[in-house]
Amino acid sequence: MARSSLSTTLRIAARAFGLGVLAMAAWPAAAEMLIAPGDTVHVSIAEAPKLDGDSKVDADGDIVLPQLGIVRVAGMDLDAARARIEAVLIKQDILKAPTVLVAIAKYRPFYIGGKVARPGAIDYEPGLTVRHALILAGGLGRSDEDKLKVDIPGLRAKWQTGSYQLLQANSRIARLEAELTRDEQGPKPVSPGTVPAQEADALVSLDQQIFRDRLKTWSGTQSELRDGMALLDLEIDVLGQQASLQQKERDLDKEQVEAARTLVDKGLMPLPKLQELQHEESRASRDLLENQAFTARARQSRSTAEHELSAADVKWRIDIRQQLRDAMLDRVRLKAELDALSTEILNAGVSLSERADKAAEAVVVIHRTTEGRDQTINAQMDTQVLPGDVLDVSVSMDAAG
Numbered sequence: 001m002a003r004s005s006l007s008t009t010l011r012i013a014a015r016a017f018g019l020g021v022l023a024m025a026a027w028p029a030a031a032e033m034l035i036a037p038g039d040t041v042h043v044s045i046a047e048a049p050k051l052d053g054d055s056k057v058d059a060d061g062d063i064v065l066p067q068l069g070i071v072r073v074a075g076m077d078l079d080a081a082r083a084r085i086e087a088v089l090i091k092q093d094i095l096k097a098p099t100v101l102v103a104i105a106k107y108r109p110f111y112i113g114g115k116v117a118r119p120g121a122i123d124y125e126p127g128l129t130v131r132h133a134l135i136l137a138g139g140l141g142r143s144d145e146d147k148l149k150v151d152i153p154g155l156r157a158k159w160q161t162g163s164y165q166l167l168q169a170n171s172r173i174a175r176l177e178a179e180l181t182r183d184e185q186g187p188k189p190v191s192p193g194t195v196p197a198q199e200a201d202a203l204v205s206l207d208q209q210i211f212r213d214r215l216k217t218w219s220g221t222q223s224e225l226r227d228g229m230a231l232l233d234l235e236i237d238v239l240g241q242q243a244s245l246q247q248k249e250r251d252l253d254k255e256q257v258e259a260a261r262t263l264v265d266k267g268l269m270p271l272p273k274l275q276e277l278q279h280e281e282s283r284a285s286r287d288l289l290e291n292q293a294f295t296a297r298a299r300q301s302r303s304t305a306e307h308e309l310s311a312a313d314v315k316w317r318i319d320i321r322q323q324l325r326d327a328m329l330d331r332v333r334l335k336a337e338l339d340a341l342s343t344e345i346l347n348a349g350v351s352l353s354e355r356a357d358k359a360a361e362a363v364v365v366i367h368r369t370t371e372g373r374d375q376t377i378n379a380q381m382d383t384q385v386l387p388g389d390v391l392d393v394s395v396s397m398d399a400a401g
Helices: 002-030 078-091 130-136 152-181 197-265 271-347
Strands: 040-045 053-056 062-065 069-072 100-106 110-114 120-122 358-370 373-379 390-399
Touching: 040 062, 040 078, 053 062, 069 078, 078 100, 110 130, 110 271, 130 358, 130 390, 152 197, 152 271, 197 271, 271 390
Parallel strands: 110 390
Antiparallel strands: 040 053, 040 100, 062 069, 110 120, 358 373, 358 390
């Protein structure tokens, strides 16, 4: 029995050592990155080899393991994922003291688009740089055999139109950002880019006028709602004062009724007089109840007006954010279209400018999400690429030599 136990221990130790070597081989990349949807995770359990296997992290950040079921691992490093799986094994009473190893079997791909020969998803391997990514995507532009005769004047016209549209998108974004914060100074200045200054000013001034009109409309709506609330506050205050007087009147009538009842009992006051006083007391009570009903309705109207005031501001922000999102997507689309046109023109051996002493160079921007935050990185050729990165490649013209 002791020999069998020792043998089992040695097997587990050897297995753990082998898995440890595998993890160390992938460590330089894994140590810097968190598990994310799209990654394929390899899980090894020394005490239960039958539970070993690969599992792809789904869109919700979960993996599915035999016997354990669904385990959330997205956003964790490998040590945290290992601890999570060990905790689940113990909690479900599958193993008392499990030895778990978690490694990345396959990383999620990265994406490259813009001015490359083969845009799309590319399998990630640790150590990739922007230079490697461009090579994997077939390099800039298109191959020599794909270079066809193109309509340069037509492409230039499209490129110029796209430049105007891009300026308009940038101006709209600046206007919406100013609306979102209700910055009375107005939209921030927008670079005209390649659009002539006079024409650019005319385009931008339209958004500035829209901004002023929109801000005026919003201010008017808010002022109207606040005025309505002020009137309701005044109504509630008046009703409160009236209720106080009615309460005093009712209390006085009640005292008179009690005194009159005593006099009637003693035969010192005719009964009709008591009944008249009771009628007055009843009327005062009805007036007080009616006042309370008016007050309740006024308070409800005030609460509704306050909600409308807050809702109007929220609706304003939601509407602007939706427009801002659409404008940003439109800007990305226009930039991509301009880059495509630029590449076609450059591949035809023609400069976008009048200068002929320029050569095409890649401009790469990496869009990266780290812990829920979006980053934009102006990359160099030796910048490291990470899983899930989106590389946007464009072409610029730098002086040759």
